[in-house]
Each structure stands twice: as C-alpha cells, then as structure tokens.
Amino acid sequence: MSKKTSKLVLEKLRGAASAVVSEIQKGKNPSIDIPLRTLANVKWNEKRSIIEMGKATQERYFFNVAMAKKFMQTFLVAEECQKLLGSEKTASLRDLFYMAKRSIGGMQENTFEEQVESDEIIEDLEVGVNALREELHLKADKRGSLVGDLIFTDKGDTIDGRRMGSGGWAIPSIVEPEVVEFKRCDAKFVLLVEKAASWDRLNEDKFWQKHHCILLTGEGQPPRGVRRLLYRFVNELKLPLYVFVDNDPWGYYIYSVIKQGSINLAYESVRMAVPQARFLGLSSFDRERFGLGKEVIIKLNDQDISRAKQIMGYPWFQKKEWQREIQKMLKEGVKMELQALSSKGISFVSEEYLPRKIRDKDFLD
Amino acid sequence: MSKKTSKLVLEKLRGAASAVVSEIQKGKNPSIDIPLRTLANVKWNEKRSIIEMGKATQERYFFNVAMAKKFMQTFLVAEECQKLLGSEKTASLRDLFYMAKRSIGGMQENTFEEQVESDEIIEDLEVGVNALREELHLKADKRGSLVGDLIFTDKGDTIDGRRMGSGGWAIPSIVEPEVVEFKRCDAKFVLLVEKAASWDRLNEDKFWQKHHCILLTGEGQPPRGVRRLLYRFVNELKLPLYVFVDNDPWGYYIYSVIKQGSINLAYESVRMAVPQARFLGLSSFDRERFGLGKEVIIKLNDQDISRAKQIMGYPWFQKKEWQREIQKMLKEGVKMELQALSSKGISFVSEEYLPRKIRDKDFLD
Numbered sequence: 001m002s003k004k005t006s007k008l009v010l011e012k013l014r015g016a017a018s019a020v021v022s023e024i025q026k027g028k029n030p031s032i033d034i035p036l037r038t039l040a041n042v043k044w045n046e047k048r049s050i051i052e053m054g055k056a057t058q059e060r061y062f063f064n065v066a067m068a069k070k071f072m073q074t075f076l077v078a079e080e081c082q083k084l085l086g087s088e089k090t091a092s093l094r095d096l097f098y099m100a101k102r103s104i105g106g107m108q109e110n111t112f113e114e115q116v117e118s119d120e121i122i123e124d125l126e127v128g129v130n131a132l133r134e135e136l137h138l139k140a141d142k143r144g145s146l147v148g149d150l151i152f153t154d155k156g157d158t159i160d161g162r163r164m165g166s167g168g169w170a171i172p173s174i175v176e177p178e179v180v181e182f183k184r185c186d187a188k189f190v191l192l193v194e195k196a197a198s199w200d201r202l203n204e205d206k207f208w209q210k211h212h213c214i215l216l217t218g219e220g221q222p223p224r225g226v227r228r229l230l231y232r233f234v235n236e237l238k239l240p241l242y243v244f245v246d247n248d249p250w251g252y253y254i255y256s257v258i259k260q261g262s263i264n265l266a267y268e269s270v271r272m273a274v275p276q277a278r279f280l281g282l283s284s285f286d287r288e289r290f291g292l293g294k295e296v297i298i299k300l301n302d303q304d305i306s307r308a309k310q311i312m313g314y315p316w317f318q319k320k321e322w323q324r325e326i327q328k329m330l331k332e333g334v335k336m337e338l339q340a341l342s343s344k345g346i347s348f349v350s351e352e353y354l355p356r357k358i359r360d361k362d363f364l365d
Numbered sequence: 366m367s368k369k370t371s372k373l374v375l376e377k378l379r380g381a382a383s384a385v386v387s388e389i390q391k392g393k394n395p396s397i398d399i400p401l402r403t404l405a406n407v408k409w410n411e412k413r414s415i416i417e418m419g420k421a422t423q424e425r426y427f428f429n430v431a432m433a434k435k436f437m438q439t440f441l442v443a444e445e446c447q448k449l450l451g452s453e454k455t456a457s458l459r460d461l462f463y464m465a466k467r468s469i470g471g472m473q474e475n476t477f478e479e480q481v482e483s484d485e486i487i488e489d490l491e492v493g494v495n496a497l498r499e500e501l502h503l504k505a506d507k508r509g510s511l512v513g514d515l516i517f518t519d520k521g522d523t524i525d526g527r528r529m530g531s532g533g534w535a536i537p538s539i540v541e542p543e544v545v546e547f548k549r550c551d552a553k554f555v556l557l558v559e560k561a562a563s564w565d566r567l568n569e570d571k572f573w574q575k576h577h578c579i580l581l582t583g584e585g586q587p588p589r590g591v592r593r594l595l596y597r598f599v600n601e602l603k604l605p606l607y608v609f610v611d612n613d614p615w616g617y618y619i620y621s622v623i624k625q626g627s628i629n630l631a632y633e634s635v636r637m638a639v640p641q642a643r644f645l646g647l648s649s650f651d652r653e654r655f656g657l658g659k660e661v662i663i664k665l666n667d668q669d670i671s672r673a674k675q676i677m678g679y680p681w682f683q684k685k686e687w688q689r690e691i692q693k694m695l696k697e698g699v700k701m702e703l704q705a706l707s708s709k710g711i712s713f714v715s716e717e718y719l720p721r722k723i724r725d726k727d728f729l730d
Contacts, residue, residue: 089569089711092562092566098706099707103658103659145535154531154532164519165537165544167507167537168537169530169535170510171535172531172533196507200455200504295475339462343467346460
C-alpha cells in the first residue's frame with residue numbers, strides 16, 4: 001500500500017479516536033457512530049444496479065453494559081490496524097484475531113474468544129471509517145489465477161500476463177493500485193471462468209492470445225482479490241467483462257454477486273460490484289443451441305430447485321430474459337457443468353462455444 | 366508434455382491394447398492384468414521409508430459378467446488418453462468423465478454414470494501401464510503458489526521466482542520436466558507452508574530472499590502438482606525440504622503424506638513421496654520454547670484426539686521423538702495454528718521463530 005493511502009486511512013482512524021478522547025475530556029459518555037449492517041438497512045438501488053447499504057447508524061457507547069465490550073474491541077482492532085499501517089505490513093483476519101486476543105488480567109475472559117467477533121468489528125471499522133479492509137491492511141485468503149494480454153506490476157515486479165506458462169499469476173488478496181499497477185493492456189475484454197479446470201483448458205489453447213483477453217478464475221465464488229481486480233479492469237481499463245459459470249443456481253449466484261454485490265457485504269458494493277458484467281453461459285438454452293447430448297445433464301435436486309426459485313424472486317433478476325432463463329432450468333429440471341462441453345471434444349469450449357457466444361453477442365445482461 | 370514422454374506412454378497404451386487384440390485373434394477370452402490397489406496389497410517399506418504397493422495383481426476378463434463393464438470402461442478411458450496424448454492436450458478428471466460418458470444405444474445405461482467410476486479406471490491404468498496420471502495427460506485441480514530463489518520455465522515462458530510480487534506463480538497441476546524446467550537455483554532449502562496466510566506473511570517479509578529458499582504453499586493438504594514439485598526439488602536439485610504446518614493431527618498427517626505417501630495412492634509413493642522431508646513445526650513443545658501465551662491454544666476435540674492416537678500407531682511414526690511429540694499434544698490436550706505466532710508480533714514467524722528453528726536444527730525427521 002502506498003504511503004499516501006496509508007496516511008489517509010491512518011488519519012481516519014486517528015480522527016475517530018480523537019473524537020472519543022475529546023468526549024472523555026468533556027466528561028461525556030464516549031461513543032462512536034457505526035452504520036447499521038442489518039438486512040433492514042440494505043437496499044436495491046435500481047438506478048445504479050447495485051445492492052447498497054442505507055443510511056441508518058447506531059451509536060456505540062462506552063458506559064453501557066451491552067456495548068462496553070464491543071467498544072473496547074473496536075479500539076483494540078483499530079490499534080492493531082494502526083500498527084500494520086505504520087509498519088507497512090498486512091495481516092490475515094485470523095492473524096489479526098490472534099494479535100488482538102489477550103487475557104484480561106485476573107479474569108477467565110479474553111478480549112476476543114472467537115474470530116467471528118473480531119471479523120464483525122473489522123466490518124464495523126470498514127463502514128465506520130469508510131475504508132475497505134484491504135486499506136486497513138487486512139486480507140482474506142487468496143485464490144485464483146490470471147493470464148492474458150496485460151502487463152502490470154505487483155509490488156514493483158513486472159508481471160507479463162502473456163508469459164506466465166501453464167500456471168499463471170496467483171492472484172493476491174490485496175490488488176489495490178498501490179500494489180498492482182496496470183502498465184500495458186492489449187486485451188479487448190475480460191473473461192472470468194468459475195472452474196479452474198476450464199481456465200486451464202482455455203489457457204492451454206491460448207484462448208487469451210487468439211481473442212485478446214484477460215483470463216481469470218476465482219475457483220468457485222471469486223474471492224475479494226479477484227472481485228476488486230474485475231472492478232478495476234472494468235472501471236480503469238474500460239474493458240467489457242464476461243462471466244462464464246456452471247449452468248446451475250450457484251452459477252447464477254456467482255454472476256449476481258460479481259454484478260450487484262451481496263446482501264451480507266452490501267456496504268462494499270460501491271467498490272466491489274460491477275454492474276457492467278455480462279452472463280455468457282452456460283445458459284439453460286445452450287444444450288439445444290449447441291446440440292449437447294442427454295448424457296451430460298444432471299437432475300436438479302431439491303436444494304437446487306428452491307435456490308433457483310429464490311433467485312428468480314430477487315429484484316435484480318426481474319428482466320424478462322433472466323426470468324426465461326431460470327424458468328427454462330426449472331421446467332427442464334436439469335443443470336450442467338462447464339466440463340459438460342468436453343463431451344463435444346476437449347477444445348470445443350475454446351474453438352466453438354465461446355467464439356460463437358461472443359460473436360453473436362449471446363449473453364444475458 | 367514432450368513428444369518423447371508422450372510417445373513412450375502411447376506405446377505402453379498400445380502395447381496393452383495389442384495384447385488384447387492378439388488374444389481375441391487366438392480365440393481366447395481377452396484379459397488385462399491390473400495390479401491390486403487394495404489395503405492388503407499396501408506395505409510399509411521401512412528401508413525406503415515409503416508406503417508402497419505390493420506385487421498382487423488381478424486378471425480382468427472380458428467374458429465375465431462381473432468384469433465386462435470395467436473391461437469396456439478401461440478401453441474407453443485408454444482411448445481418450447490416447448487422443449489427449451496425440452493432440453498434446455490435457456484434461457481434468459471431470460472432463461475425461463464427460464469425454465468417455467455416452468449412452469449405450471437403445472439402453473437406459475451409460476458407459477459411466479458417476480465420475481468415481483472413471484477415476485477408478487484411471488488409477489487402474491496408471492498402475493497397469495506404470496505411468497503417472499500426469500503422463501496420461503490427466504490433471505487434478507491446481508492449487509498453491511510459489512516464490513523464491515529459483516528461475517525456471519513453464520511451457521517455455523521464463524518464470525523468475527524472485528520477481529513474482531505479492532501473488533507468486535500459481536502452481537499448475539502438471540509440473541513434469543517437460544512442462545517445468547529448472548534453469549537456475551540459488552536456494553539452499555525448500556519451505557512448504559500449510560497456510561496461504563503464513564506464506565503471504567513470509568513473502569511480504571521477503572523471507573525467501575534473506576534465507577535463500579523456495580517458498581511454497583499447497584493451501585492445506587498439498588495437491589499433486591505441489592507434491593511432484595517438492596519431489597523434484599529434493600531429487601533433482603538436492604535441496605533439503607522443511608514442512609511447516611499447524612500443530613494438530615491434520616498437520617502431522619500433511620507432513621506424513623509428503624514424506625511417506627498415502628495408503629490410498631500407495632502405488633504412486635515411488636514418484637511422489639519425499640522421505641527426506643523434515644518437520645519444522647509447529648511442535649507441541651513450541652509453546653513453552655517460544656513463550657506463547659495460553660490465549661492462543663485451542664482445546665483438542667474428540668476427533669482430534671482419536672486422530673492423534675491413530676497417527677501415533679502408524680509404523681512411520683514410531684521414532685521416539687515422534688512418540689514424544691504426539692504424546693505431548695495428547696497430554697496437554699491442546700492444538701495451535703500457524704497464525705498463533707502472530708500473537709508475538711506480526712513478523713515473529715519470519716524474524717524469530719523460523720530462523721531459530723533452522724539455526725538450531727530443531728526439526729523432527
């Protein structure tokens with residue numbers, strides 16, 4: 001993280017702390033103002049096409065039996081973040097838990113018992129000082145790989161996405177501009193693939209070279225690092241983003257989290273969601289369109305059916321094309337994996353399926 | 366995979382098929398000879414320090430109601446592998462399942478119903494023609510990252526392990542010499558870290574630069590690609606290998622699979638196990654040795670206790686140092702994660718713990 005960003009976040013943390021100190025000096029009951037992360041304070045912003053947080057907040061008082069512990073925890077976490085920022089280091093959420101966990105003199109109780117407590121305080125801090133956890137130098141587990149028509153630096157080391165062999169660049173958890181700097185981009189679009197095996201296939205066939213794109217996988221639901229990268233590709237490099245997932249409700253959901261954000265982390269949609277994302281497939285209509293045999297389909301189970309119905313009801317899936325898509329899945333009662341395309345030949349996906357989809361603009365918005 | 370290796374494996378596949386054809390021509394009941402992968406055919410080879418497969422085999426006949434389907438499946442899988450080898454492409458186990466799955470004319474049955482069937486046939490083929498699945502161009506899911514004092518090529522692209530930023534090189538599933546070629550190695554040892562978060566910490570502190578090593582994580586139980594790389598580092602580059610895992614029975618098990626191989630894949634130990642591997646930590650004695658507070662320990666649960674007792678009974682854990690280690694864990698009734706070291710400061714692991722461990726040769730063999 002650059003010193004500039006760190007300094008800004010440090011100032012925000014200190015600002016919050018100073019306010020509390022001055023309240024104490026005035027003999028008041030010190031408090032901090034934390035935006036509410038409850039379901040009731042989450043809204044679907046149709047105009048911006050993202051799930052976002054409302055304006056409700058809660059005052060957290062020190063002299064309040066129900067709030068005193070959380071008050072203390074907030075300051076412990078803030079203190080550890082301040083140390084990280086000061087030393088230009090980063091920590092995982094689990095590390096932070098251990099860093100802030102200690103026994104309270106003479107008592108059986110610790111400052112934190114479970115990581116879920118410190119995680120919640122981190123979310124409070126993020127919204128409280130309006131900084132991503134990455135800007136507080138905290139990171140989630142990393143996952144995912146990238147290759148493609150892009151040159152960038154990662155902590156000053158030049159990474160050429162066109163010369164990363166079969167493995168690719170392992171996408172770190174923190175990809176803010178201070179860590180990852182784009183240098184040269186010849187890509188015309190970005191393709192996010194749900195499955196690592198399909199990413200492998202496309203990389204082996206040098207799909208990214210023939211079609212000038214950036215190829216990423218998040219190995220399932222993309223982690224934060226991948227989502228922030230997608231956000232930056234679309235917003236800074238102005239590239240179209242296509243999402244390529246299994247034909248099942250989970251695939252729809254992965255797409256929707258990338259596009260609109262999630263209810264749980266609604267407060268971060270504004271810097272994580274990519275409303276421009278397009279759903280390239282697998283679509284419930286692809287089996288007929290591409291003549292896939294009946295041996296590649298899998299019957300929906302009860303969980304799939306109820307998840308698909310739930311997704312159909314979300315305000316952000318109300319476009320008639322999406323209703324048709326999900327209705328088709330429910331009507332046929334089947335799902336399909338990306339690897340099902342291999343039944344038509346190992347390189348069918350890179351030589352036929354994707355080129356035709358992209359050429360015909362056959363995607364859902 | 367190089368044409369040379371592919372040609373050799375192709376010849377093995379064709380050899381097996383020709384034998385069957387010639388039996389048919391002689392009017393015999395055609396059969397193939399498959400080494401037995403049952404528990405009874407697994408042995409602990411104390412001299413070589415690996416878990417290996419015995420010599421028992423089974424004849425698989427075509428004209429045998431119980432064997433006919435498997436006989437057909439064996440040839441279907443072999444055919445798909447032959448196609449992959451011929452086209453110089455690779456496929457995931459899931460892809461192969463779809464490639465070999467088809468409906469049998471006029472019947473409700475398919476050639477394969479579940480992937481577990483094709484996976485089993487793949488293992489048969491591996492032992493039958495004595496080739497790793499990677500040499501049959503089949504791959505598992507990839508996982509893991511690498512940085513360090515090593516320059517190599519991946520499919521012809523030069524990867525400099527010293528200039529891979531915060532993310533590192535994403536370790537592919539197939540790392541055979543035909544894909545990954547070592548070019549220059551200044552590393553003095555290899556360090557495998559169980560947790561991605563700890564790998565991140567060590568990379569951020571440039572531990573590999575200060576201590577001249579190669580730093581890998583397999584994100585939990587290392588996948589095959591990581592294990593084969595470790596094998597190659599030790600056998601080709603003659604580097605010592607240290608394993609750094611959580612202090613729990615699962616950590617012991619990760620270490621033992623790297624070192625001796627596993628019972629399930631005993632037939633592959635000979636090309637996957639690394640008897641030279643050393644256990645660097647976390648040890649049950651580390652809490653006292655490094656003055657870690659009681660707030661970082663976690664109570665063993667019932668599953669941990671029975672797993673620890675089971676591991677204590679394995680022939681490859683009979684050295685007195687190992688018995689002491691596991692006994693200590695059981696006696697204290699607690700376990701500890703790698704991240705627990707962060708309670709002593711975020712860089713305690715890279716500045717204090719590991720340097721002291723390595724300097725004092727404080728490891729278990």
